[in-house]
Amino acid sequence: MVFAGTVLAEAIGVEDGKNVCQTQSYGPEARGGASRSDLVVSSGEIYYPKPLKLDLLLALTQEACDTYFPALKEDGVLIVDSGLVDQLPDHKVHGFPFTQIARDQIGTSMVANIIALGAIAALTKIVSRKGLLEAIKKRAPKGTEERNLKAAQLGFELTQRKKRARKKR
């Protein structure tokens, strides 16, 4: 989660040229445990480093969805992993089985968060696709660049397919 937050911050901050402040919250465990990454974006100077009301919430677990949904703005965007979050707080939810797709199409659930970033880029204007891909190239651990870039592409396409599907209906 922290890695995804960092990639998104890199994309928006350095590649897209806005001001960003990324913080995180985690327990003492080196692996596992609940973790959260916060991102504040502004064209001006950022004072308070943590978000107060959310424009966008990406929840990969039910617990995260339940905990942070109340902080989402009225017109905020909620994206969830539909394979892991089954009780939805709202009907205006973008749900995709990120973890499932990651496992099936790339062979590891590790990249679920990057697929989700791809979906964010496609669904919102918060980050450019180009910026996101550049940030992944820069930030992905050596040897995982291809896998992560592919994951982002999957994310882009995922939402397009869903949009198209909607139109047909």
Next chain:
Amino acid sequence: MVKTTIQKRERLILGNRACAEGAIAAGCRFFAGYPITPSTEIAEVLAWELPKVGGKFIQMEDEIASLAAVIGASVAGVKSMTATSGPGFSLMQEHIGYAFMAEVPCVIVNVQRGGPSTGLPTKIAQADTMQARWGTHGDYHAIALAPSSVAECFHFTIRAFNLSEKYRTPVIVLTDEVVGHMREKVTFPESSEIKIINRMKPTVHPGWYQHFEVNPHFVSPMASFGEGYRYNITGLTHNPDGFPTARPVAIKEKLDKLKNKITHNVNDIVEIREEFMEDAHIAVFAYGIVARAARQAVHMAREKRIKAGLIQPLTVWPFPDVYMEHMLEQLDLVIVAELNQGQLIREVMRVNTGKTRVRGLNRYDSELITPDQIFQKIREEK
């Protein structure tokens, strides 16, 4: 494991990494430390980067040994530092006192977390504020700088080295878990744009050299081991020549020197950031990360036509007594916002002549004070 090389002027980086890169930019070439959350990234970055620039990194058996090694390296002529958090900072107090007494330049970064004891390893507090000032035994006068952003982590670490070299004294960088683990975009200066201060070297013949010479600047030139000036340093109270003494006159002279080199240079050491203070009746006094919430809060107050302003000490110690006395004269109310049960407020109250109302806004539940909390406090108390 933390990797990558220092390059490119504009980068998104972690606060702790910015401290490490600031150290290298300042000329730090020795780091000794012990792993502790939330400061560990500073050690990890320097373990990678120091050998690239001909510097040395060593992980010691504990924080006591870490600061001892740092002092040893500094006496041998190399700019040195360590980084830690609360529990390790407690262990380092013994050698903070030694560095102060033996007048050894060095930098100690304390990435504050919740306490007391093991407390909250991954959560924020500003509860070492007073420990940074009074932590070791005996009378001593600390310098502590408090960054509130990733860019400031870089610049303040450089400044910490500069002050430490200039005044031959340990300097503390008092950051915290949020600043240390925050990523922001930083525009790095060219190395030619960075001002570097190095310790003053003796010009006298070794036979005349006094390692703790008493002079009008209160700072003695410092030779390194191996340079032909064979001197003694000790944590015992000593004469200007470095040898132990028990003469009351010499003891007072030494302790006065240690005090005066800080108190006579407050104007050079202290830096304060103000916002809307030209016409403010109410001031929020906050340092580090809390100052950012306070800044937003005073902007919120101004939108409601409340004449509030921000006083952010960038240097927590020494405390700006004269400046604050002057400010308190003009203010009706000061709100001291801090992530502890009320530490820096004691200093504000100390210099207050009783004319101004001083109120604390404290949070110590591991969460940040929000702009809204400060704004509400301004509204309640105004």
Next chain:
Amino acid sequence: MALLSKVTHQYLRTKKQFPNVWCAGCGIGTIMGAIIRAIDGLKLPQDDVVMVSGIGCSSRMPVYVDFNTLHATHGRPLAFATGVKLAQPNLKVIIITGDGDALAIGGNHFIHACRRNIDLTTILINNSTYGMTGGQVAPTTPFMKIGTTAPYGNRERSFDIAKLAIAAGAPFVARGTVYHMVQLRKLVEEAIQKKGFSLVEVISHCHTLYGRLNKEGGAIEMLKWQKEHAIPISAAGKVPPEKLRGKFLTGVLWDIDFPEYCEEYDKVMAEAQGKM
């Protein structure tokens, strides 16, 4: 003797620092003489010698000798010395420490210095007690001996310093006594020349406190005890085991080779700088 003291004299800070703090008959002065003669014998320039000590009677030594001297905190001279040596590997760094300094408060630093193998020479002066604070029980006080904080006799086991150092990884471990001062000088010389961490334990005596509390006599009696109880390691094989009981071995007890840290770190720097 006159010649010996003439050599020693050149290295002392005679003008300012004497008389010293040690009791008449103390062994530390003799040990200081042996160290100075070892340094003189090796022709080490005074500017290149750093002497680091902790706190205690023995740790006062650096104040009296004309080298680069660092009188550190109690128990931590090895940690200070680690920084000095890494910063300036060309300097010869000698640590003077006592049994309480090195093994009680500094025990952790001691075993890690042994393990880390930085080129440091440690002279550990063992007088079985805390002298400066007044004869308290130490980690080296033998079982049932008296200390002011063990008035009914010490009920703890004492450390075997050499075995501890060897087990912790020190590549060079030697033992000498104040009585055998010619041998001591040689041991110190060898220790200084050893590339890596070297330890010389010196059996000394505190007649003022330990000797008096345990009715072991004055300085002369205690020196005689050293003479009678020391067995050179070279002769140990020829002595029947029952005669070794209650005695201690002297000489170079352990000497192996292991990569030295500063040299290893040079390789780290070369690798980091892409020179390899």
